[in-house]
Amino acid sequence: NAGVTQTPKFQVLKTGQSMTLQCAQDMNHNSMYWYRQDPGMGLRLIYYSASEGTTDKGEVPNGYNVSRLNKREFSLRLESAAPSQTSVYFCASSGGQGLNSPLHFGNGTRLTVT
Protein backbone atom coordinates (compact mmCIF):
# COMPACT_ATOMS: atom_id res chain seq x y z
CA ASN A 1 0.00 0.00 0.00
CA ALA A 2 1.15 3.52 -0.77
CA GLY A 3 -0.42 5.06 2.36
CA VAL A 4 -0.75 8.84 1.93
CA THR A 5 0.38 10.23 -1.40
CA GLN A 6 0.95 13.93 -1.99
CA THR A 7 1.49 15.65 -5.32
CA PRO A 8 3.47 17.54 -6.37
CA LYS A 9 6.58 17.05 -4.24
CA PHE A 10 7.98 20.48 -5.11
CA GLN A 11 6.40 23.64 -6.53
CA VAL A 12 7.51 27.20 -7.18
CA LEU A 13 4.84 29.86 -7.64
CA LYS A 14 4.88 33.56 -8.29
CA THR A 15 2.90 35.84 -6.00
CA GLY A 16 -0.74 35.88 -7.03
CA GLN A 17 -0.71 32.53 -8.81
CA SER A 18 -3.07 29.77 -7.77
CA MET A 19 -2.54 26.07 -7.35
CA THR A 20 -4.05 22.96 -5.81
CA LEU A 21 -2.14 20.49 -3.68
CA GLN A 22 -3.42 16.97 -4.04
CA CYS A 23 -3.61 14.28 -1.37
CA ALA A 24 -4.89 10.73 -1.62
CA GLN A 25 -4.95 7.86 0.87
CA ASP A 26 -5.59 4.19 0.23
CA MET A 27 -6.21 3.05 3.82
CA ASN A 28 -9.98 3.63 3.81
CA HIS A 29 -9.57 6.29 6.48
CA ASN A 30 -12.46 8.56 7.39
CA SER A 31 -10.50 11.64 8.46
CA MET A 32 -7.97 13.73 6.57
CA TYR A 33 -5.87 16.76 7.50
CA TRP A 34 -3.68 19.49 6.02
CA TYR A 35 -0.76 20.91 7.99
CA ARG A 36 1.96 23.38 7.14
CA GLN A 37 5.44 23.51 8.61
CA ASP A 38 7.67 26.55 8.42
CA PRO A 39 11.44 26.28 8.96
CA GLY A 40 12.30 25.48 12.57
CA MET A 41 8.66 25.31 13.58
CA GLY A 42 6.22 22.61 14.53
CA LEU A 43 3.28 21.66 12.35
CA ARG A 44 0.23 23.92 12.23
CA LEU A 45 -3.19 22.66 11.26
CA ILE A 46 -4.77 24.41 8.27
CA TYR A 47 -7.99 22.46 7.65
CA TYR A 48 -9.29 19.01 8.36
CA SER A 49 -12.12 16.75 7.30
CA ALA A 50 -13.49 14.49 10.00
CA SER A 51 -15.47 12.48 7.47
CA GLU A 52 -16.46 12.58 3.82
CA GLY A 53 -18.62 15.62 3.19
CA THR A 54 -17.36 17.71 6.12
CA THR A 55 -14.51 20.16 6.51
CA ASP A 56 -13.42 22.36 9.41
CA LYS A 57 -10.93 25.15 9.93
CA GLY A 58 -7.77 24.56 11.89
CA GLU A 59 -5.31 27.00 13.42
CA VAL A 60 -4.24 28.84 10.23
CA PRO A 61 -6.98 28.60 7.55
CA ASN A 62 -6.69 32.08 6.03
CA GLY A 63 -5.64 32.06 2.38
CA TYR A 64 -6.61 28.42 1.83
CA ASN A 65 -9.60 26.41 0.70
CA VAL A 66 -10.12 22.67 0.82
CA SER A 67 -12.25 20.08 -0.91
CA ARG A 68 -12.98 16.57 0.31
CA LEU A 69 -13.56 15.16 -3.13
CA ASN A 70 -14.40 11.66 -1.92
CA LYS A 71 -13.28 9.39 0.89
CA ARG A 72 -9.81 8.97 -0.64
CA GLU A 73 -8.95 12.51 -1.68
CA PHE A 74 -8.56 15.83 0.13
CA SER A 75 -7.18 18.80 -1.79
CA LEU A 76 -5.80 22.13 -0.60
CA ARG A 77 -6.11 25.21 -2.81
CA LEU A 78 -4.21 28.46 -2.71
CA GLU A 79 -6.27 30.99 -4.67
CA SER A 80 -3.69 33.79 -4.69
CA ALA A 81 -0.34 32.66 -3.38
CA ALA A 82 1.69 34.94 -1.11
CA PRO A 83 5.33 34.67 0.01
CA SER A 84 4.07 34.00 3.56
CA GLN A 85 2.67 30.71 2.25
CA THR A 86 6.15 29.42 1.47
CA SER A 87 6.23 26.27 3.54
CA VAL A 88 6.20 22.49 3.57
CA TYR A 89 2.66 21.13 3.41
CA PHE A 90 1.79 17.77 4.93
CA CYS A 91 -1.37 15.79 4.40
CA ALA A 92 -2.42 13.13 6.89
CA SER A 93 -5.24 10.66 7.39
CA SER A 94 -6.66 8.66 10.27
CA GLY A 95 -9.67 6.56 10.98
CA GLY A 96 -11.25 3.36 10.19
CA GLN A 97 -13.46 2.70 13.17
CA GLY A 98 -10.87 3.34 15.86
CA LEU A 99 -11.34 6.57 17.79
CA ASN A 100 -7.67 6.54 18.73
CA SER A 101 -6.35 5.75 15.30
CA PRO A 102 -2.98 7.44 14.79
CA LEU A 103 -2.38 9.87 11.97
CA HIS A 104 -0.48 8.69 8.92
CA PHE A 105 1.42 11.43 7.13
CA GLY A 106 2.52 11.88 3.55
CA ASN A 107 6.03 13.02 2.64
CA GLY A 108 5.07 16.62 2.04
CA THR A 109 4.89 19.22 -0.73
CA ARG A 110 7.61 21.86 -0.61
CA LEU A 111 6.15 25.13 -1.87
CA THR A 112 8.08 28.31 -2.57
CA VAL A 113 6.26 31.53 -3.42
CA THR A 114 8.43 34.27 -4.91
Added chain:
Amino acid sequence: DAKTTQPPSMDCAEGRAANLPCNHSTISGNEYVYWYRQIHSQGPQYIIHGLKNNETNEMASLIITEDRKSSTLILPHATLRDTAVYYCIVRVRQAGTALIFGKGTTLSVSS
Protein backbone atom coordinates in the same frame (compact mmCIF):
# COMPACT_ATOMS: atom_id res chain seq x y z
CA ASP B 1 -1.98 26.78 21.41
CA ALA B 2 -0.37 23.44 22.21
CA LYS B 3 -1.38 22.07 25.60
CA THR B 4 1.97 20.48 26.32
CA THR B 5 5.41 21.69 27.40
CA GLN B 6 8.61 19.96 26.30
CA PRO B 7 12.29 20.85 26.60
CA PRO B 8 13.55 22.24 23.28
CA SER B 9 16.49 19.86 23.03
CA MET B 10 18.11 16.80 24.62
CA ASP B 11 21.21 14.73 23.99
CA CYS B 12 21.67 11.00 24.39
CA ALA B 13 24.55 8.59 23.87
CA GLU B 14 23.99 5.75 21.45
CA GLY B 15 22.90 2.58 23.22
CA ARG B 16 21.64 4.41 26.28
CA ALA B 17 18.00 4.99 27.18
CA ALA B 18 16.52 8.29 26.03
CA ASN B 19 13.90 9.69 28.42
CA LEU B 20 11.86 12.52 26.92
CA PRO B 21 9.62 14.41 29.37
CA CYS B 22 6.35 16.16 28.65
CA ASN B 23 4.21 18.32 30.88
CA HIS B 24 0.45 18.42 30.26
CA SER B 25 -0.86 19.82 33.53
CA THR B 26 -4.22 20.90 32.07
CA ILE B 27 -5.07 17.55 30.50
CA SER B 28 -8.73 16.57 30.67
CA GLY B 29 -10.07 13.19 31.64
CA ASN B 30 -11.02 12.32 28.09
CA GLU B 31 -7.71 13.32 26.51
CA TYR B 32 -5.07 10.86 25.46
CA VAL B 33 -1.33 11.51 25.30
CA TYR B 34 0.21 10.88 21.85
CA TRP B 35 3.85 10.86 20.80
CA TYR B 36 5.08 11.42 17.26
CA ARG B 37 8.51 12.02 15.84
CA GLN B 38 9.78 13.73 12.71
CA ILE B 39 13.08 12.73 11.15
CA HIS B 40 14.69 15.46 8.99
CA SER B 41 11.86 16.92 6.92
CA GLN B 42 9.84 13.73 6.51
CA GLY B 43 6.23 13.48 7.58
CA PRO B 44 5.74 12.82 11.31
CA GLN B 45 5.66 9.20 12.42
CA TYR B 46 3.36 7.83 15.11
CA ILE B 47 5.17 6.27 18.09
CA ILE B 48 2.73 5.49 20.90
CA HIS B 49 -0.27 6.78 22.81
CA GLY B 50 -1.94 6.20 26.19
CA LEU B 51 -4.65 7.37 28.57
CA LYS B 52 -3.50 6.60 32.10
CA ASN B 53 -1.79 3.23 32.07
CA ASN B 54 1.78 2.76 31.00
CA GLU B 55 2.13 1.52 27.45
CA THR B 56 4.86 -0.30 25.55
CA ASN B 57 5.28 -1.23 21.91
CA GLU B 58 8.13 -2.21 19.66
CA MET B 59 9.37 1.36 19.40
CA ALA B 60 9.07 2.83 22.87
CA SER B 61 7.47 2.91 26.32
CA LEU B 62 5.16 5.59 27.64
CA ILE B 63 5.03 6.31 31.35
CA ILE B 64 2.14 8.53 32.53
CA THR B 65 2.10 9.85 36.09
CA GLU B 66 -0.79 8.89 38.32
CA ASP B 67 -2.22 12.43 38.24
CA ARG B 68 -1.76 12.41 34.41
CA LYS B 69 -0.12 15.82 34.49
CA SER B 70 3.10 14.62 32.92
CA SER B 71 4.52 11.74 30.95
CA THR B 72 7.83 10.35 29.74
CA LEU B 73 8.63 8.69 26.45
CA ILE B 74 11.39 6.12 26.80
CA LEU B 75 13.49 4.85 23.90
CA PRO B 76 15.25 1.96 25.64
CA HIS B 77 18.36 1.72 23.46
CA ALA B 78 18.74 4.86 21.38
CA THR B 79 20.44 4.63 18.01
CA LEU B 80 21.68 7.32 15.65
CA ARG B 81 18.52 6.81 13.59
CA ASP B 82 16.46 8.00 16.57
CA THR B 83 17.79 11.53 16.11
CA ALA B 84 14.59 13.49 15.42
CA VAL B 85 12.10 16.01 16.75
CA TYR B 86 9.71 14.35 19.20
CA TYR B 87 6.22 15.77 19.69
CA CYS B 88 4.02 15.15 22.72
CA ILE B 89 0.36 15.91 22.00
CA VAL B 90 -2.88 15.61 23.95
CA ARG B 91 -6.00 14.78 22.00
CA VAL B 92 -9.60 14.07 22.88
CA ARG B 93 -10.88 10.59 22.23
CA GLN B 94 -13.16 11.51 19.34
CA ALA B 95 -13.11 10.41 15.75
CA GLY B 96 -11.72 13.01 13.41
CA THR B 97 -10.24 15.25 16.08
CA ALA B 98 -7.15 16.96 14.81
CA LEU B 99 -3.75 16.87 16.47
CA ILE B 100 -2.31 20.21 17.52
CA PHE B 101 1.49 20.11 17.42
CA GLY B 102 3.84 22.18 19.57
CA LYS B 103 7.53 22.74 18.87
CA GLY B 104 8.64 19.40 20.28
CA THR B 105 12.00 18.22 21.61
CA THR B 106 14.97 17.80 19.31
CA LEU B 107 16.73 14.62 20.40
CA SER B 108 20.32 14.25 19.25
CA VAL B 109 21.82 10.78 19.58
CA SER B 110 25.59 10.62 19.27
CA SER B 111 28.11 7.80 19.17
